Amino acid sequence: MSSENTSTSGTAAAAGPAPKIGFVSLGCPKALTDSELILTQLRAEGYETSKTFAGADLVIVNTCGFIDDAVKESLDTIGEALAENGKVIVTGCLGAKAGADAGSNLVKDVHPSVLAVTGPHATQEVMDAVHLHVPKPHDPFIDLVPEARGVAGIKLTPRHFAYLKISEGCNHRCSFCIIPSMRGDLVSRPIGEVLNEARALFESGVKELLVISQDTSAYGVDVKYVTGFWDGKPVKTRMLDLVAQLGELAKAHGAWVRLHYVYPYPHVDDVIPLMAEGLVLPYLDVPFQHAHPDVLKRMKRPANGEKNLDRLRRWREICPEIVVRSTFIAGFPGETEAEFAHLLDFLKEAEIDRAGCFAYSPIDGAPANELPGALPDEVREERRARFMEVAEAVSIAKLQRRVGATMQVLVDSAPALGRKGGVGRTYADAPEIDGTVRLLPPEKASKTLKVGEFTRTRIVAVEGHDLIGMPI
Numbered sequence: 001m002s003s004e005n006t007s008t009s010g011t012a013a014a015a016g017p018a019p020k021i022g023f024v025s026l027g028c029p030k031a032l033t034d035s036e037l038i039l040t041q042l043r044a045e046g047y048e049t050s051k052t053f054a055g056a057d058l059v060i061v062n063t064c065g066f067i068d069d070a071v072k073e074s075l076d077t078i079g080e081a082l083a084e085n086g087k088v089i090v091t092g093c094l095g096a097k098a099g100a101d102a103g104s105n106l107v108k109d110v111h112p113s114v115l116a117v118t119g120p121h122a123t124q125e126v127m128d129a130v131h132l133h134v135p136k137p138h139d140p141f142i143d144l145v146p147e148a149r150g151v152a153g154i155k156l157t158p159r160h161f162a163y164l165k166i167s168e169g170c171n172h173r174c175s176f177c178i179i180p181s182m183r184g185d186l187v188s189r190p191i192g193e194v195l196n197e198a199r200a201l202f203e204s205g206v207k208e209l210l211v212i213s214q215d216t217s218a219y220g221v222d223v224k225y226v227t228g229f230w231d232g233k234p235v236k237t238r239m240l241d242l243v244a245q246l247g248e249l250a251k252a253h254g255a256w257v258r259l260h261y262v263y264p265y266p267h268v269d270d271v272i273p274l275m276a277e278g279l280v281l282p283y284l285d286v287p288f289q290h291a292h293p294d295v296l297k298r299m300k301r302p303a304n305g306e307k308n309l310d311r312l313r314r315w316r317e318i319c320p321e322i323v324v325r326s327t328f329i330a331g332f333p334g335e336t337e338a339e340f341a342h343l344l345d346f347l348k349e350a351e352i353d354r355a356g357c358f359a360y361s362p363i364d365g366a367p368a369n370e371l372p373g374a375l376p377d378e379v380r381e382e383r384r385a386r387f388m389e390v391a392e393a394v395s396i397a398k399l400q401r402r403v404g405a406t407m408q409v410l411v412d413s414a415p416a417l418g419r420k421g422g423v424g425r426t427y428a429d430a431p432e433i434d435g436t437v438r439l440l441p442p443e444k445a446s447k448t449l450k451v452g453e454f455t456r457t458r459i460v461a462v463e464g465h466d467l468i469g470m471p472i
């Protein structure tokens, strides 16, 4: 589940209704691609779409300014949206048109009350405007996309990474979770649609694609792995096929693909060789939640009968570089000290690279609330703290092994072209949830760093959960 994903520690909060965005897409296929990119980002961040202007919290109109009729249609649509909703963001070709006076804007001249106006290909600016007017309420329990570390909760996803949501809902019924009752059973998006979206994202400059869903390993189960079509060829709606195609697309664009929310099912074994080949990043976000079989059964976790430690060992034999991130719950109802100790042993033996932990917190409506053996808050909190101590020791020991290595780093920030250094990430770190590499100012004067580009970096030291590197 997604709860299993975001924070490194803490307790889960109650869910609120997702904000709704109305969307009108006018114009040519290029404008449609822009619309798809914006809708992808909205969906990935947890916004819902509204079929009516009145039922939305905000409306986005993607306009066309090609011929007079198109201009009129766009301006009329903006007028309707303003009348019925009042909160409107305008994007697209018409948004780039100048008004009658020098320096003015046509849309703003006609409709001065629009909240923001952008030109075409402006996903990021549109998202920034959405965040400003309808903030995404971050809920660590249900969000698939991690909370931004930005100012006042405004999420500023840089253009060079993007989330690709491949399905909605979940077929599992974990006892601590209410996502299936809120979002329903698994509905996989058609593989052609997912791959088109991925291609559009890569073509728009995305260098890291983060695949998200409630259960990425279950992709296609609901449609019985039906064969779909993409680029004129048959492709099965199945995790392995999806990952292979995404890997090929990423390779063609010199980009990364990172997989989140994968369960340790036997069929995931087939994806590991793709990691060893370098098609997708050797990084797996596996929400284990616990390690003791009895606790996993009480949690009703997917793949709870699997021998997770053996499976991880096998994965690492096939692809030794694999980095595993996971989240856990400490203090689940009935958890004995022995079961908790088993969890700590697992953490050490499995060498989980990045682990987060929630102290168990009952969620309204979750079946686990009825389980006997609820533990006092202090015990849950104390176990979470003990867990994090062990997790940090394991993680730092693994980071130490990187010192001296040369790694590819994707640059996330580089003021003044990196003359004073910058910040980036290796394959081992997902944005917002894992660590970073603090990039030192390059020794070579000719070397510059640019956001969204890769740089070869020699790792020189460990600093807390992060690395320090010298770009070479």
Ligand code: SF4
Binding pocket: 001, 002, 170, 171, 172, 173, 174, 177, 178, 179, 180, 214, 215, 302
């Ligand atoms: S039911 Fe289980 S697998 Fe599904 S979203 Fe909830 S925690 Fe995740």
